[in-house]
Amino acid sequence: MNVDKPCGPFTFRAKTVLTGDAAQAVFSPGEVTVADRLITYVGPPRQGAAGRVIDLPAGMVLPAFINAHQHAAMALFRGYADDVRLMPWLRQHIWPLEEHLSSDDVYTGTLLACAEMIRSGTAAFLDMYMFPQAVVRAAEEAGMRIGVSWPFVGTLETAAPRFEHLAAGIAQWADSRLTQVWLGPHAPYTCSEDLLRRVGEYAGDRDLGIHVHLAESREEVEDMRGERGLSPIAYAREVGILGPRTVVAHAAVLEPADIAIMAASGASVAHCPVSNLKLGNGVAPVRQLLDAGVNVALGSDGAASTNTLDLFVEMRLAAWLQKSAAGDPASFTAGDALGLATIGGARALGLATGVLAAGRPADLVATQGWAAHLQPVHDPVSTLVYATRPDDVRYTVIDGALVLDDGVITTFDEEALLQEAGERARRLVEARM
Amino acid sequence: MNVDKPCGPFTFRAKTVLTGDAAQAVFSPGEVTVADRLITYVGPPRQGAAGRVIDLPAGMVLPAFINAHQHAAMALFRGYADDVRLMPWLRQHIWPLEEHLSSDDVYTGTLLACAEMIRSGTAAFLDMYMFPQAVVRAAEEAGMRIGVSWPFVGTLETAAPRFEHLAAGIAQWADSRLTQVWLGPHAPYTCSEDLLRRVGEYAGDRDLGIHVHLAESREEVEDMRGERGLSPIAYAREVGILGPRTVVAHAAVLEPADIAIMAASGASVAHCPVSNLKLGNGVAPVRQLLDAGVNVALGSDGAASTNTLDLFVEMRLAAWLQKSAAGDPASFTAGDALGLATIGGARALGLATGVLAAGRPADLVATQGWAAHLQPVHDPVSTLVYATRPDDVRYTVIDGALVLDDGVITTFDEEALLQEAGERARRLVEARM
Numbered sequence: 061m062n063v064d065k066p067c068g069p070f071t072f073r074a075k076t077v078l079t080g081d082a083a084q085a086v087f088s089p090g091e092v093t094v095a096d097r098l099i100t101y102v103g104p105p106r107q108g109a110a111g112r113v114i115d116l117p118a119g120m121v122l123p124a125f126i127n128a129h130q131h132a133a134m135a136l137f138r139g140y141a142d143d144v145r146l147m148p149w150l151r152q153h154i155w156p157l158e159e160h161l162s163s164d165d166v167y168t169g170t171l172l173a174c175a176e177m178i179r180s181g182t183a184a185f186l187d188m189y190m191f192p193q194a195v196v197r198a199a200e201e202a203g204m205r206i207g208v209s210w211p212f213v214g215t216l217e218t219a220a221p222r223f224e225h226l227a228a229g230i231a232q233w234a235d236s237r238l239t240q241v242w243l244g245p246h247a248p249y250t251c252s253e254d255l256l257r258r259v260g261e262y263a264g265d266r267d268l269g270i271h272v273h274l275a276e277s278r279e280e281v282e283d284m285r286g287e288r289g290l291s292p293i294a295y296a297r298e299v300g301i302l303g304p305r306t307v308v309a310h311a312a313v314l315e316p317a318d319i320a321i322m323a324a325s326g327a328s329v330a331h332c333p334v335s336n337l338k339l340g341n342g343v344a345p346v347r348q349l350l351d352a353g354v355n356v357a358l359g360s361d362g363a364a365s366t367n368t369l370d371l372f373v374e375m376r377l378a379a380w381l382q383k384s385a386a387g388d389p390a391s392f393t394a395g396d397a398l399g400l401a402t403i404g405g406a407r408a409l410g411l412a413t414g415v416l417a418a419g420r421p422a423d424l425v426a427t428q429g430w431a432a433h434l435q436p437v438h439d440p441v442s443t444l445v446y447a448t449r450p451d452d453v454r455y456t457v458i459d460g461a462l463v464l465d466d467g468v469i470t471t472f473d474e475e476a477l478l479q480e481a482g483e484r485a486r487r488l489v490e491a492r493m
Numbered sequence: 494m495n496v497d498k499p500c501g502p503f504t505f506r507a508k509t510v511l512t513g514d515a516a517q518a519v520f521s522p523g524e525v526t527v528a529d530r531l532i533t534y535v536g537p538p539r540q541g542a543a544g545r546v547i548d549l550p551a552g553m554v555l556p557a558f559i560n561a562h563q564h565a566a567m568a569l570f571r572g573y574a575d576d577v578r579l580m581p582w583l584r585q586h587i588w589p590l591e592e593h594l595s596s597d598d599v600y601t602g603t604l605l606a607c608a609e610m611i612r613s614g615t616a617a618f619l620d621m622y623m624f625p626q627a628v629v630r631a632a633e634e635a636g637m638r639i640g641v642s643w644p645f646v647g648t649l650e651t652a653a654p655r656f657e658h659l660a661a662g663i664a665q666w667a668d669s670r671l672t673q674v675w676l677g678p679h680a681p682y683t684c685s686e687d688l689l690r691r692v693g694e695y696a697g698d699r700d701l702g703i704h705v706h707l708a709e710s711r712e713e714v715e716d717m718r719g720e721r722g723l724s725p726i727a728y729a730r731e732v733g734i735l736g737p738r739t740v741v742a743h744a745a746v747l748e749p750a751d752i753a754i755m756a757a758s759g760a761s762v763a764h765c766p767v768s769n770l771k772l773g774n775g776v777a778p779v780r781q782l783l784d785a786g787v788n789v790a791l792g793s794d795g796a797a798s799t800n801t802l803d804l805f806v807e808m809r810l811a812a813w814l815q816k817s818a819a820g821d822p823a824s825f826t827a828g829d830a831l832g833l834a835t836i837g838g839a840r841a842l843g844l845a846t847g848v849l850a851a852g853r854p855a856d857l858v859a860t861q862g863w864a865a866h867l868q869p870v871h872d873p874v875s876t877l878v879y880a881t882r883p884d885d886v887r888y889t890v891i892d893g894a895l896v897l898d899d900g901v902i903t904t905f906d907e908e909a910l911l912q913e914a915g916e917r918a919r920r921l922v923e924a925r926m
Contacts, residue, residue: 138868139875143826175865278820337813340820367879368866373806380770387711387773393576432608433801433883435571435911436918442572446800450866451884478868485869
């Protein structure tokens with residue numbers, strides 16, 4: 061299937077259509093028609109839909125998810141070194157493996173992540189990893205939308221050649237419908253101040269996005285306060301990397317002043333609840349961020365630490381953790397959690413997706429719904445957020461293309477990919493021994 | 494399929510066999526043979542296995558899970574009133590529905606829960622709900638092991654007829670291989686002291702299990718301290734319901750003295766991480782309980798609050814929460830989490846399952862394993878706990894019977910059940926209007 065070709069019209073008829081729009085409109089039953097990459101109809105079922113009709117009498121159609129923080133290629137390291145503290149994990153396990161990574165490994169690892177994302181209803185992701193061209197090659201093959209973040213670490217001097225490399229990437233994908241080039245300064249503790257300032261200017265001059273790790277752990281916050289007397293968020297504002305096109309990954313350890321800075325800046329947070337919990341970094345104040353007007357999206361972080369790229373689990377966990385932090389089950393709803401994974405992600409990445417409405421780009425998901433763990437349905441949003449799993453997703457549409465069609469990935473050979481990923485992972489582990 | 498008949502021999506050959514035994518032995522590849530309800534072989538693959546051979550070249554075989562705290566029939570209320578505080582939830586939503594429940598509703602709701610449990614690798618569960626005979630009828634039809642807890646609330650006087658009813662149940666299932674009768678005093682705040690004392694004596698005289706909610710919320714603990722100057726755990730010891738055959742559901746709000754009392758009593762905890770988090774009740778000190786020698790199992794609580802009966806999610810969340818509470822990802826491992834769902838559950842219910850070893854009752858699970866979210870496999874226990882989902886389970890064996898066979902439930906008509914459950918749920922919601 062060639063996803064660059066406009067796709068003939070097709071129509072989903074489902075038990076429920078969740079539009080995810082401002083009014084949270086639900087059609088039950090409902091119909092969604094896609095033609096020429098766009099949603100052309102959302103509403104009650106009509107007579108005589110054009111083209112193929114996909115009937116899901118117990119199913120649900122909703123906006124596809126957006127994963128706003130990822131290191132996709134690390135899918136090759138899934139479960140390689142779990143239950144280890146951060147510094148030994150990096151120094152003794154992950155960095156020695158990464159020394160042996162080739163661009164083809166990154167391509168294969170990213171495509172493996174794309175397979176998992178497509179199967180779990182994710183249409184778009186914001187990535188940060190080495191060999192960004194290989195990352196895009198995989199996303200293009202998979203037919204996914206991507207924000208590819210050119211990684212930056214070190215000083216302005218050591219990183220200078222990276223800007224030339226970045227300029228080539230910007231030129232290469234300037235006209236792409238699915239690929240956006242971002243700047244990915246890793247973090248204030250791995251980038252010098254002059255490098256961060258240059259990243260901020262470069263992105264501002266060209267209206268590019270900035271994707272950065274900030275306030276992930278208590279140690280990071282304490283170190284920054286000790287060195288500069290500022291929180292990581294305040295420092296990011298100071299050096300000019302915090303603006304409406306910035307996505308802050310994690311933001312797990314914030315003070316009230318940080319929330320005010322985030323709100324004033326217009327930056328988005330990519331909340332990564334599984335990663336933060338599993339690494340012992342606590343719970344981001346998502347309720348308070350939303351109440352202050354900050355846009356919050358969901359991210360999975362890389363599979364080397366999180367193990368899966370499953371935004372269903374991230375949604376549920378986000379809701380549970382906010383309820384628990386407030387000691388109040390009414391403080392954060394299923395609808396709030398769904399918003400993080402859909403419209404929150406779309407806003408973070410500057411996409412017009414995340415909502416089902418005529419005229420919007422056609423990124424959507426359809427579930428089958430007839431299963432013991434999903435029945436009965438008293439409230440479709442509860443069913444979706446608290447009970448639905450990746451395997452319930454039968455169709456994923458990206459830019460109007462059926463990238464997952466009745467449970468089959470149409471854009472690449474998944475069987476060959478799994479073989480290839482296993483062999484490359486084995487070779488990498490052997491190479492470091 | 495008649496699960497009361499001894500089953501012909503069959504053999505799993507898999508990429509990995511996790512025995513779950515004290516040495517955490519792993520065979521890769523491995524083989525497990527079942528005959529006449531027992532495991533007859535666990536080890537490396539052999540030549541010429543007798544009977545049917547099930548080949549899973551990327552799959553995993555492991556002990557089946559035990560769900561140690563459940564209100565199974567509440568599957569009918571899945572998602573009925575989420576994101577609501579506990580007291581309005583009970584008073585305005587759940588109790589008014591329960592007033593209309595018939596024993597046939599409880600049968601259907603329990604069978605729906607059994608379908609979900611079998612599909613997610615659970616072989617045994619400890620239940621507490623009204624119409625306990627209907628609960629057992631469903632478990633028997635499904636072919637599941639059950640501890641059925643006769644529910645008790647009120648005073649010794651009001652509950653007196655329940656003891657006669659209980660005696661009939663004990664007689665009825667005295668010779669059952671799969672059904673154990675337990676006593677289920679709901680909680681100290683719903684049972685009078687004389688009733689609890691009588692429950693303790695009755696169970697002690699007959700060596701029966703006691704299944705009780707204790708220390709679930711801060712309010713409960715504060716109320717008990719205010720009324721009696723004791724924690725719920727100390728009070729339970731005082732009234733004689735805390736012993737080696739007791740399962741304490743939740744134990745989310747404990748002090749160090751409570752942990753010492755639990756350890757001295759020999760009672761087990763049924764840790765319910767999703768329920769506790771979602772209802773804002775905090776995180777049970779599982780690491781400290783295990784370190785003190787307390788047996789800890791996993792429970793899902795009812796689907797009306799937890800939405801699913803998925804012990805894969807409960808395992809993962811248990812590990813994440815303990816890591817987070819300690820601020821140390823090394824403090825609780827994937828193996829620790831797997832132990833809660835398997836051997837911890839077996840000990841809590843007094844079963845010889847939870848381990849794969851020749852001579853043990855054959856309760857086991859096999860996954861398929863060849864999927865984008867599971868590959869590559871660097872560490873099979875990490876893959877199982879942090880990445881595997883219910884849909885990866887292809888075979889569930891209970892008491893030697895293939896209750897789930899290549900993804901198909903063999904003991905009842907699942908399609909008819911889903912229809913029936915939907916109709917009953919609809920009627921219940923209409924009846925309360």
